[in-house]
Amino acid sequence: EVQLVESGGGLVQPGGSLRLSCAASGFTFSSYDMHWVRQATGKGLEWVSAIGTAGDTYYPGSVKGRFTISRENAKNSLYLQMNSLRAGDTAVYYCARGRYCTNGVCYTRGMDVWGQGTTVTVSS
Amino acid sequence: DIQMTQSPSSLSASVGDRVTITCRASQGISSWLAWYQQKPEKAPKSLIYAASSLQSGVPSRFSGSGSGTDFTLTISSLQPEDFATYYCQQYNSYPRTFGGGTKVEIK
Numbered sequence: 001e002v003q004l005v006e007s008g009g010g011l012v013q014p015g016g017s018l019r020l021s022c023a024a025s026g027f028t029f030s031s032y033d034m035h036w037v038r039q040a041t042g043k044g045l046e047w048v049s050a051i052g053t054a055g056d057t058y059y060p061g062s063v064k065g066r067f068t069i070s071r072e073n074a075k076n077s078l079y080l081q082m083n084s085l086r087a088g089d090t091a092v093y094y095c096a097r098g099r100y101c102t103n104g105v106c107y108t109r110g111m112d113v114w115g116q117g118t119t120v121t122v123s124s
Numbered sequence: 125d126i127q128m129t130q131s132p133s134s135l136s137a138s139v140g141d142r143v144t145i146t147c148r149a150s151q152g153i154s155s156w157l158a159w160y161q162q163k164p165e166k167a168p169k170s171l172i173y174a175a176s177s178l179q180s181g182v183p184s185r186f187s188g189s190g191s192g193t194d195f196t197l198t199i200s201s202l203q204p205e206d207f208a209t210y211y212c213q214q215y216n217s218y219p220r221t222f223g224g225g226t227k228v229e230i231k
Contacts, residue, residue: 035220037168045160045168045211047220060125060219094167098215110158110173110215117167 002026002113004095009118016085016122022078022095022115030073033098035111036080038091038120048093049080053101063089085122092117126150126214130223136231143199145226147212152192156216159188159197162225163208171210172197202228 008020022034036048049069050058057069068081078095096111127150137143147157155175160168170179172188175195185200199206207230212223 044225045162045213045222047213047222050218050220058218096168108156108173108215109177109179110170110213111160111168112170112173112179114167114169 002097004097004113004115006093006095006115006118009093009120011121011123012085013124014086014122017081017083018085018120020080020082020093020095020118020120022080024076024078024097027097027113029071029076031102032100034069034071034078035096035098036069036078036093037096037111037114038089038093039117040088040091043091046091050098051078052099082120085120087122090120090122092119125219126153126217126221128212128214128221128223130210130212130226132226133224134227134229136229137202138231139202139204141202141231143202143206143228145197145210145212145228147190147195147197147223149193149195149214149216153214153216155191156214157188157190157195158213158215159186160211160213161206161208162211168211199228 003025005023035050051069066084070079094117095115097113099108129148157175159172162168176188187198209225209227
């Protein structure tokens with residue numbers, strides 16, 4: 001079964017740091033781009049970061065310089081290091097599977113698999 | 125950044141109704157558009173990719189159309205399990221962006 005399981009959420013003070021993890025199973029993790037998407041309570045979805053199969057990374061302006069996405073293919077794991085956290089970063093954070101690449105050719109079905117989410121609360 | 129605008133933001137419909145949700149991109153994105161369904165307290169579920177291709181296991185009452193800047197998600201006959209919030213998302217370029225969502229409620 002294809003599955004993504006996030007962990008690492010919790011309560012952190014403004015200015016603090018947190019590291020989220022996403023454990024992947026049931027597919028060849030190293031062949032997929034991976035994303036983090038967040039959702040504040042009662043709000044819409046906001047894309048937070050992505051990492052390609054070659055380790056290339058992407059961020060929106062709202063988190064660039066504060067968040068770092070990384071992956072460890074040997075452990076089928078995705079990470080999000082979040083620093084200088086603000087109240088506005090409070091949200092449920094989801095990891096999601098993206099584009100598939102093999103032999104130099106890539107195929108995409110959007111973000112086709114999502115984890116159940118982990119909650120980050122930034123508050124004093 | 126590409127802005128994604130969905131309309132309406134909410135709608136009320138009855139079981140069996142035909143429902144249409146629109147999504148407009150601020151610039152052309154070819155067919156690099158996906159639709160997601162989200163129920164309360166649940167993770168989003170992918171419904172459609174490449175503007176009109178159904179993900180495996182998605183009922184055929186869901187369909188998508190459009191290209192360039194204007195896109196549509198249609199539910200041909202609304203079922204009780206379809207009451208949810210729907211989001212469009214472009215994956216033409218980074219940063220990826222989502223529409224604001226359309227909440228489909230029971231009339």
